[in-house]
Amino acid sequence: MLKKFAASAAITIFACGLAGATELRLSHQFSTNDIRHRIAQMVADDVAAANVDLTIQIFPSASLFKATEQYLPLSRGQLDMTVFPLSYAGGQRPEYNLTLMPGLIKDHDHAARMNDSPFMEAIEEVMAEDDVMVLVHGYLAGGFASKEGCITRPEHMKGKTVRAAGKAFEQMLEGAGASISSMPSSEAYNGLQQGIIDALNTSSSSFVSFRIYEQVGCYTPAGDVALWFMYQPMLINKTTFEGLTPEQQEALTTAAAKAQAYYLEEAKKEDAASIEPFKQAGVEIASMTADDFEAWRQLAVETSYKAFLAEVPDGQRYLDLAAAVE
Numbered sequence: 001m002l003k004k005f006a007a008s009a010a011i012t013i014f015a016c017g018l019a020g021a022t023e024l025r026l027s028h029q030f031s032t033n034d035i036r037h038r039i040a041q042m043v044a045d046d047v048a049a050a051n052v053d054l055t056i057q058i059f060p061s062a063s064l065f066k067a068t069e070q071y072l073p074l075s076r077g078q079l080d081m082t083v084f085p086l087s088y089a090g091g092q093r094p095e096y097n098l099t100l101m102p103g104l105i106k107d108h109d110h111a112a113r114m115n116d117s118p119f120m121e122a123i124e125e126v127m128a129e130d131d132v133m134v135l136v137h138g139y140l141a142g143g144f145a146s147k148e149g150c151i152t153r154p155e156h157m158k159g160k161t162v163r164a165a166g167k168a169f170e171q172m173l174e175g176a177g178a179s180i181s182s183m184p185s186s187e188a189y190n191g192l193q194q195g196i197i198d199a200l201n202t203s204s205s206s207f208v209s210f211r212i213y214e215q216v217g218c219y220t221p222a223g224d225v226a227l228w229f230m231y232q233p234m235l236i237n238k239t240t241f242e243g244l245t246p247e248q249q250e251a252l253t254t255a256a257a258k259a260q261a262y263y264l265e266e267a268k269k270e271d272a273a274s275i276e277p278f279k280q281a282g283v284e285i286a287s288m289t290a291d292d293f294e295a296w297r298q299l300a301v302e303t304s305y306k307a308f309l310a311e312v313p314d315g316q317r318y319l320d321l322a323a324a325v326e
Contacts, residue, residue: 029067046255067184087166105229111139136234141222150286175303
């Protein structure tokens with residue numbers, strides 16, 4: 001378990017003069033035209049407008065911390081806030097790998113119900129042990145892209161070197177015969193350009209904001225069926241939040257609630273909107289059928305789900321809680 005450094009949480013809260021104004025630092029890996037940056041900016045703007053002596057300084061594009069290295073400083077209070085794909089921290093907390101498990105989420109409305117469920121409460125209990133709490137819940141859907149050949153079924157992965165977002169997808173894709181090259185989505189463009197990877201899966205938002213359409217020949221977007229749903233919340237150090245005044249806490253949670261509603265509605269639009277830039281770039285568009293989805297799901301049960309249950313002592317409880325959300 002990650003150690004908590006409650007005393008250090010105050011280090012990154014900057015008191016500004018006698019008025020007691022507070023500045024929080026928020027880090028994320030995404031470009032400024034990405035939905036996840038827009039969520040961060042919404043919260044920052046609304047908090048500033050509340051006039052409670054609280055400001056949020058945003059550091060986009062991994063300019064403060066590397067993409068995959070934000071959870072540990074957040075838990076230690078060396079970073080105040082982040083918008084973060086939680087499964088990136090699956091190495092520290094294997095329970096988080098269930099937040100990017102192939103075929104577990106059916107659609108965006110199902111994801112919203114997952115956010116408001118005993119399953120998510122259990123995940124938040126794990127976060128609390130690391131002095132982390134959620135401000136904005138959000139799942140994003142995603143798909144596949146490949147330099148050569150379209151990817152709709154497991155057999156299309158054989159022999160490819162692939163970037164996958166989390167451990168569960170890596171395990172499933174290895175089961176399909178792929179080799180894995182781990183990297184954050186912010187490095188996938190260079191990975192494709194340099195021939196390090198042949199294909200990748202990531203969110204619809206990242207496919208567009210990182211201009212992946214410039215480097216691939218075929219795109220399989222999230223559609224009526226989507227294998228890939230990833231939990232990407234806005235998080236805050238718990239001790240930092242508890243150190244704010246009641247007025248500042250209220251302004252932050254009010255802004256977060258508004259941003260969460262926006263996040264869900266925009267996430268639904270991102271999948272369809274992602275197709276046009278690929279079409280304009282001359283990229284072939286493929287579709288995954290229900291039969292394709294089932295072939296992936298069966299492979300995931302034999303690989304990713306099996307590995308999760310073996311690795312997490314209480315894994316069956318978490319899986320049952322997730323499966324209970326209809």
